[in-house]
Amino acid sequence: MLENKILDLIENEDKRKPLTDSDIAKLVNTTREYITQFRTEKNINNSRQRKEAILYSDIKEIIIEDKDISDRQLCKRLSILGYDISRYSVSQIKKSIISEVFPQNAAEKSNLNKNQPKNFITVKSVVDKDGTEINNSSNIDNSNKGDKSNTNYLRNIIGYHGSLKNAISQAEAAVLYPPHGLHTLLLGASGVGKSFFAEAMYNFAISSSHFNKNAPFVLFNCADYVDNPQLLLSQLFGYSKGAFTGAITDKVGLVEKANNGILFLDEVHRLPSEGQEILFYLLDKGKYRRLGETENSRTANVMIIAATTEDPKSSLLLTFRRRIPMIIELPSINNRPVNEKYVLIKSFFSQESARVGKEITIRYEVIRSLLLYNCPGNIGQLRSDIQVACARGFCNSLSNNSNEVAIDIKDLPKHVPLEILSVKDRELVSEDIFNEDLVVNPNDVVTQKSKDDRYMLPDGIYSNIEEKYYKLEKQGLSKDEINKILWSKVEFNLSKFAKNIESNMFFPKEELKNIIDEKILNVVEKVTDIAKQYIENIQENFYYCVAMHLNSTYERLKQGRIVRNPESDYIKKEYYNEYRIAKILTKEINNSLDIELPEDEIGFIAMYLKTFSEVDKNVSRVAVIVLSHGHVACGMVDVANKLLGTNLAVGIEMSLDENPQTLLERAIEVVKRVNEGKGCLILVDMGSLVTFGEIITKETGIPTRVIGRVDTVMVLEAVRRSLMENSNLYEISKALDGDKAYVGKVKGANKYTKTIITICITGEGTALKIKKYLEDVVLGNTNKNLRIISVGIINKDNAQNEIIKISRDHDIAAIVGTIDPELESIPFISFQDILKESGKLRLKEFLGINKKQFNPLINVIDEELIKVNNDSFTKSDLIDEMCSLLISKGRVSENFTMSVYKREMLGGTLFEGTFGIPHGLSEFVEKSSIAIFKLNNPILWDYNCMVDVVIMLALKENDGKVVRQLFDTLSKTEVANKLRKSNSPKEISDILLKI
Numbered sequence: 001m002l003e004n005k006i007l008d009l010i011e012n013e014d015k016r017k018p019l020t021d022s023d024i025a026k027l028v029n030t031t032r033e034y035i036t037q038f039r040t041e042k043n044i045n046n047s048r049q050r051k052e053a054i055l056y057s058d059i060k061e062i063i064i065e066d067k068d069i070s071d072r073q074l075c076k077r078l079s080i081l082g083y084d085i086s087r088y089s090v091s092q093i094k095k096s097i098i099s100e101v102f103p104q105n106a107a108e109k110s111n112l113n114k115n116q117p118k119n120f121i122t123v124k125s126v127v128d129k130d131g132t133e134i135n136n137s138s139n140i141d142n143s144n145k146g147d148k149s150n151t152n153y154l155r156n157i158i159g160y161h162g163s164l165k166n167a168i169s170q171a172e173a174a175v176l177y178p179p180h181g182l183h184t185l186l187l188g189a190s191g192v193g194k195s196f197f198a199e200a201m202y203n204f205a206i207s208s209s210h211f212n213k214n215a216p217f218v219l220f221n222c223a224d225y226v227d228n229p230q231l232l233l234s235q236l237f238g239y240s241k242g243a244f245t246g247a248i249t250d251k252v253g254l255v256e257k258a259n260n261g262i263l264f265l266d267e268v269h270r271l272p273s274e275g276q277e278i279l280f281y282l283l284d285k286g287k288y289r290r291l292g293e294t295e296n297s298r299t300a301n302v303m304i305i306a307a308t309t310e311d312p313k314s315s316l317l318l319t320f321r322r323r324i325p326m327i328i329e330l331p332s333i334n335n336r337p338v339n340e341k342y343v344l345i346k347s348f349f350s351q352e353s354a355r356v357g358k359e360i361t362i363r364y365e366v367i368r369s370l371l372l373y374n375c376p377g378n379i380g381q382l383r384s385d386i387q388v389a390c391a392r393g394f395c396n397s398l399s400n401n402s403n404e405v406a407i408d409i410k411d412l413p414k415h416v417p418l419e420i421l422s423v424k425d426r427e428l429v430s431e432d433i434f435n436e437d438l439v440v441n442p443n444d445v446v447t448q449k450s451k452d453d454r455y456m457l458p459d460g461i462y463s464n465i466e467e468k469y470y471k472l473e474k475q476g477l478s479k480d481e482i483n484k485i486l487w488s489k490v491e492f493n494l495s496k497f498a499k500n501i502e503s504n505m506f507f508p509k510e511e512l513k514n515i516i517d518e519k520i521l522n523v524v525e526k527v528t529d530i531a532k533q534y535i536e537n538i539q540e541n542f543y544y545c546v547a548m549h550l551n552s553t554y555e556r557l558k559q560g561r562i563v564r565n566p567e568s569d570y571i572k573k574e575y576y577n578e579y580r581i582a583k584i585l586t587k588e589i590n591n592s593l594d595i596e597l598p599e600d601e602i603g604f605i606a607m608y609l610k611t612f613s614e615v616d617k618n619v620s621r622v623a624v625i626v627l628s629h630g631h632v633a634c635g636m637v638d639v640a641n642k643l644l645g646t647n648l649a650v651g652i653e654m655s656l657d658e659n660p661q662t663l664l665e666r667a668i669e670v671v672k673r674v675n676e677g678k679g680c681l682i683l684v685d686m687g688s689l690v691t692f693g694e695i696i697t698k699e700t701g702i703p704t705r706v707i708g709r710v711d712t713v714m715v716l717e718a719v720r721r722s723l724m725e726n727s728n729l730y731e732i733s734k735a736l737d738g739d740k741a742y743v744g745k746v747k748g749a750n751k752y753t754k755t756i757i758t759i760c761i762t763g764e765g766t767a768l769k770i771k772k773y774l775e776d777v778v779l780g781n782t783n784k785n786l787r788i789i790s791v792g793i794i795n796k797d798n799a800q801n802e803i804i805k806i807s808r809d810h811d812i813a814a815i816v817g818t819i820d821p822e823l824e825s826i827p828f829i830s831f832q833d834i835l836k837e838s839g840k841l842r843l844k845e846f847l848g849i850n851k852k853q854f855n856p857l858i859n860v861i862d863e864e865l866i867k868v869n870n871d872s873f874t875k876s877d878l879i880d881e882m883c884s885l886l887i888s889k890g891r892v893s894e895n896f897t898m899s900v901y902k903r904e905m906l907g908g909t910l911f912e913g914t915f916g917i918p919h920g921l922s923e924f925v926e927k928s929s930i931a932i933f934k935l936n937n938p939i940l941w942d943y944n945c946m947v948d949v950v951i952m953l954a955l956k957e958n959d960g961k962v963v964r965q966l967f968d969t970l971s972k973t974e975v976a977n978k979l980r981k982s983n984s985p986k987e988i989s990d991i992l993l994k995i
Contacts, residue, residue, distance in 0.1 A: 001029060006038060016082040018047040020436060021080055035362070036437050046436045054082065059090070060097045067098065081224050094645050109359035143240045158343050163336045167328045171197070174326040175205045180260075181303035184284060185268075185312060185322060188330035191378030194307040195219075197330060198264045205262065216261035233291050234553050243292025255288055259300045267317035268306040271637070278322040283323035317578060333378045334895070338371055341382075345370050346438060348383050349407075351439045352390040358397065360390065360406045362438040369409065373416050374921070388413050389958075398469045399479045429833055516551045523592045524550060527585045535613045541723065542612040544644045548602060548720045550589065557595055558849070571603040575610050584641075586679040588876060592821040607724050620676040622722040622729050625648040626715055627667060628685040639716040649719050650674055659826065660811075664692055669958060671704065672698050679729040680704030681718055681736075683710035704731040754847050755810035757826075758790045759802055759817030767792050770816060770831055774843075786847065813938055814846040841993065856961040857930070857969070865931040866985035875939055879904075879918055882931045882952045889929075892954050896924040898950075909942070911951075911970055916941045919953035927953045928962065932988055934979070966992075 002818060005028050013019045019027075021035040028035075039046065062069065069077075071091045078085060154160070154168045175180040184193045184201070205211040211832075220236065234243075238253030265271075271279070282288050283304060287297050293437055301895055304324070312321055333341060345367060353360045366389065374403050375382050392411035397404065397641035472482045526546045531538055572579050582605040624640075626633040626649060640649050650670055654663045671680050682693060682704055693706035707714075721732045756774065758768035767790035774788055787810065791802055799821035806812065812826050820828045826847055833839030841858045863884060872873060872878040883897040899920035903909065911917045931952040938946035951970075954963055969975055982988045 002030065002040065006035065007042075010044065010050075014082060016051065016931055017060075018050045018571075020047045023047075029830055032537045040439065048436055050580055055085070056093065058083075059093050060101065063094060063097050064101060067101075128167055136284060153200045154941045155202060158198075158347075159336060159340045162340055163331050167197075167330055169324060170328045171201050172204065174328075175201055176208065176210055176304075180301055181205065181210070181262075182326045183304040184306070184326040184328060185324045186305065186307040186328050186330060187312065188307075188309065189332050189378055190309050191380030192330045192332055194330060194378050195264070195266060197328075198262075198307065202262045202264075205918050206859060210261060211262075216258050217264065217862060218258040218261065219264045219266060220254050222275070223267040223268045223642075226236050232271075233278065236278070237288050237290050239291035240293050243290070248288070251287075253290065255282060255300050255302060256298070260302075260304045261304045262305055265306040267306040269306065269310040269312075269402075270635075272635075273317055276317045278315070280320050280323060333375050333382060335610065342367070342373055344379065344382065344939075345386065346440065348386045349390070349438065350440045352387060353405075354442045356394055356405060357395075357438065357442050358392065358393050358403055358405050359392065359441050360407060362440070364437050365409045366407050366412060367438055369416055370872070374923070376923075385413050386414055388635060395469070399482070406825055438889070484941045515549055517554070520554060521547060522552050523589055526592065527588055530585060531581065531609060534584075538611050539612040541644055541646065545608055545719055545720050545723060546605065548644075548716060549608070552717070553597070553601060553604075554593065554595065557597075560821065571606050578606040578609040578613075579603070581609055595876075605722075611669065620678050621648060622678045622732055623671075623674040623676060623680040624715065624718045624722055624729055625667070625670060625674065625680055625682045626651045626684075626710055627654070627663075627682060627689060628710065629654050632685065636710070636712045636715045639712055640719045644716070644719050644723065647724060648721065648722060649715060658761070660689075663689075664695060667692055668696055671702055672700055672958075676699075678727075679705070681729060681732055682706045683711050683714060683718065684708055703729055703731055707733060707736055730880070754813040755789060755806070756789045756813045756843075756847075757806065757812055758788060758815075759799060759803075759815055759819060759821065760792060766816060770818075770834075774834070792941070797815050814843055816843065825879070825896060836990075839886070855993055856959075856965050860915060860928050860930045860955070860959070860990055861932075861989055862889075862929065863985040865891070865929055866934075867932070868934045868982065868987050869936050869982060870933045870987070872933070873937075873939060875916075875941060876918075878933060878935075878939065879952075880952060882918070883920075886929060886952070886954050891925070891929040892920070893924045893926060896954065897922045899924055910945055910947070912965065913945055914945040914949075915970060916950035917953060918950065919955070922955060922957045922959075925954045925956055926961050928956050930962075930966070935987065 009019060009024055009027060013412045019640070020485055021032045021039070024035045025032040038044075057477075058078065058081060059074070062074060071094065074094060075085070075090050078090065138403055154171055157164055157168065159165070160168050168447060171184070172551060174184045187196060188194050201216065202211075202215075202217040206213055206215060232241075234251065234253070236253050236255055238251045238256055241248065241250050274765075281306040282300065282302070286301065287299050289297060298654075306324065312327070316606055332342075349362055370382065370386070375385075377384070388404065389407050393405040393407040396406070396411075406647045407530055469482060527546065528538075528543045566949065577686060579602065582602045585605055586602050590596055605894075626637050628636075628651070633653045635651075637649040638649035652663070652666060652670060667682070671682075674680065679702060681694075682696075684690060684692070684706060690708045693704040696702065697704050718732060718736060721727050721735060758770040759773065760770065771788045771790045787812070789806060791799070791806075792889070798821060799819065803812070803815065803823060807826070815821060815823070815826055815828045816831065816834055817828075818831050820830070822828075827842075829839050834843065841855060845858065867885075870878070870881070872881060879900055880897070883892070883900060886892045886896065887894060897920070900918050902971075903916060903920060909917045909919065933950045934946045935950070938948040941947045951966070953963070953966075975991060978991045979988060982991060
């Protein structure tokens with residue numbers, strides 16, 4: 001009998017190396033799922049749990065015999081006994097046993113108990129929000145009673161003994177510093193848990209009795225007021241009656257509300273310099289005034305915790321930074337140890353089990369994928385991805401009428417890598433985690449939801465799924481039909497949720513009063529409520545867009561101007577239902593505002609109803625790009641995106657000394673990325689940038705229109721119009737700027753389109769000789785409409801000043817000479833390099849000469865990255881050495897090495913069986929580069945193929961031309977032969993760069 005076979009196998013297995021469910025399934029010729037279900041029904045532990053007791057006992061026996069045994073020696077002893085376990089896990093259990101066996105370490109016992117690996121010690125736990133482990137009281141060791149760490153909110157965070165140890169120590173020191181804590185700056189990418197960490201600091205401050213138990217915690221998101229310093233002032237410091245029009249009463253500011261507590265400034269890098277200067281006085285003196293007060297000076301005893309995703313040196317004023325003494329950096333999830341990631345994953349699934357009210361079984365492939373995939377949104381995105389998988393699994397459980405929710409690999413969001421890579425480094429991911437399903441139960445945890453958790457799906461998500469499922473079932477639909485309909489709706493809601501996270505939710509409705517008449521907002525509120533009675537799935541954007549539209553319509557009607565809707569007839573015919581509802585809404589608007597909207601306006605409202613009630617359709621839109629000098633564009637874009645609940649607009653900011661060519665290249669990349677098929681509207685703050693449209697269209701084939709002026713209201717109007725389903729590029733640009741819309745036509749050109757500066761520290765004579773060489777040898781007959789100016793300079797500072805003066809009247813393409821004046825915006829080529837073929841090609845590239853013949857390899861091949869006669873004997877040694885070289889030269893980040901190894905696991909990286917071509921992910925590339933190693937002796941690369949030349953690619957996503965050129969070059973037999981005979985980096989460089 002099958003069941004007896006299974007029981008017999010488990011009973012007689014090697015207890016130190018127990019059989020996994022997959023092992024048993026193969027031996028009895030059944031499925032792993034059947035074995036898992038059988039174990040659960042018979043209340044039999046999985047292989048990991050069955051191994052725990054004897055493993056712990058064996059390690060304890062060895063440590064009693066030799067307390068000072070090293071981790072390596074301990075692993076070796078366990079291997080002889082038959083165990084297959086990582087050194088990391090052994091190390092953690094060893095620490096726990098030492099604290100238990102040797103009383104002198106009792107003081108560390110509670111902390112070490114918490115640090116036991118979760119894959120060996122069964123602990124019921126839940127992670128609150130972005131990574132806090134909250135233990136049930138039934139699982140707290142009695143020996144820890146009286147230990148304050150049990151109530152230390154900071155030390156309950158996953159990673160306290162690991163990746164967050166230093167950060168938490170810093171946070172404790174900051175909170176406890178007399179008399180009222182140290183101002184603190186939290187650094188880290190979006191989603192690492194900065195908001196949660198700040199809240200944990202506050203809870204620690206209360207529990208440590210360093211702050212009064214009623215001390216306030218006030219949150220202020222600086223991004224909401226980035227473009228409005230006046231509003232910023234009033235929110236932070238309050239205002240007195242009569243301070244400005246509309247200030248009819250005194251208002252208490254957030255600083256006053258946070259007195260004797262903590263004020264958390266999120267996204268502090270979005271504060272303009274004026275806002276930082278205002279806060280500087282509060283940080284420095286502890287004093288402030290309400291807006292409108294001139295004499296009365298107020299005091300506030302406030303600890304500031306600020307958070308930013310940016311480099312503080314480039315985004316915060318020095319005076320502001322100096323007043324924040326404590327800087328804490330939180331790591332991304334991809335840089336945290338795998339055991340911490342595992343506990344986070346397990347805990348997030350546990351929370352979903354409690355919300356669903358059902359047991360959840362997570363297949364081991366799912367755990368493995370979540371552990372290994374690169375999660376750009378950090379802990380916040382990990383949690384969202386797990387919730388999406390649970391929502392899918394819940395849908396499936398309803399179809400199967402099951403009390404258990406099973407999460408399979410297909411339930412994960414598409415962006416989570418589905419390939420399960422084999423990981424050779426056992427210390428990276430434990431084999432136990434790879435080979436066992438994870439089962440979580442709703443009774444295992446006490447779920448505590450943190451306030452203002454923007455990564456948590458709405459509480460009603462599962463009940464809504466269930467309600468809609470049974471409603472569709474009653475209609476007689478099949479399970480497949482129900483799943484298709486139901487999941488399309490769920491997916492739509494999930495994508496809306498994800499977009500809201502991305503754009504940090506909508507702009508507060510109260511703030512609309514600053515730009516829209518309050519009586520219009522009241523009407524739109526009524527109209528939106530009426531619309532929801534007719535259309536179930538209407539989006540929040542509807543309110544914001546109609547408010548903006550009606551506000552401008554109202555002003556036009558007062559001035560006697562009417563805007564025609566060219567799609568009016570089409571709308572009546574195709575949007576019959578929406579047009580009917582729009583008529584009802586128009587009647588309410590007319591009665592409330594005492595106006596008469598023309599028929600064309602009914603069509604506009606119908607378009608909004610159609611656009612913001614679509615569920616299954618992914619409508620393409622005109623992309624909006626704002627281009628500005630200084631820190632202006634991103635502020636305007638943020639306001640528009642938040643106000644309209646979208647992420648459609650994109651800002652590009654240009655430093656005052658940035659080369660226009662560099663800005664153009666950045667703009668081209670953004671246009672390629674954001675174009676949805678309808679083209680791009682580009683709003684610029686200087687007329688000199690209007691030519692970009694034509695150049696971008698020629699380069700990319702994407703339609704563009706450029707308007708040579710921009711302000712926040714114009715960005716709002718552009719985004720609002722673009723959100724409409726039938727909008728097009730021409731009509732939007734025409735409506736915004738009428739006949740004055742620029743289309744990027746070049747109206748003539750300067751006599752000299754490009755200028756080269758030749759420079760020498762010893763005097764102008766040498767600079768003139770360099771100029772002569774360029775004219776005669778390098779440029780030849782290509783120097784028409786090209787000016788070369790020679791400059792003789794005594795020192796570097798003089799050189800910089802002289803060239804800046806010249807740049808006011810000339811477009812400087814490059815500087816060639818014997819001294820680098822170090823101007824970031826202008827490329828420099830040394831005279832030694834200009835004598836080489838590579839230097840000549842670089843100069844011609846900057847000038848746009850012979851572009852058809854230009855070799856793109858010139859930008860990525862550097863003799864510093866070429867090694868001849870390398871002595872590596874193995875593939876892994878060679879990869880390590882090549883990656884280390886790229887890292888040391890600042891070409892790639894540390895994570896690049898691991899991405900190369902992951903790529904190698906997917907299959908060989910050989911070119912024509914001749915060259916090794918290893919490569920990693922572009923996201924870890926700082927500057928596109930190619931490293932080339934010519935070996936003394938061939939090494940085994942793949943499938944018995946030996947290689948003696950290895951070319952490592954570290955390229956950006958847009959480097960397709962580089963790859964094509966490289967492969968075209970290497971495919972030539974004479975090139976391969978020459979490379980093998982080459983004896984120097986210069987020789988290899990010249991072979992590959994020869995046109």
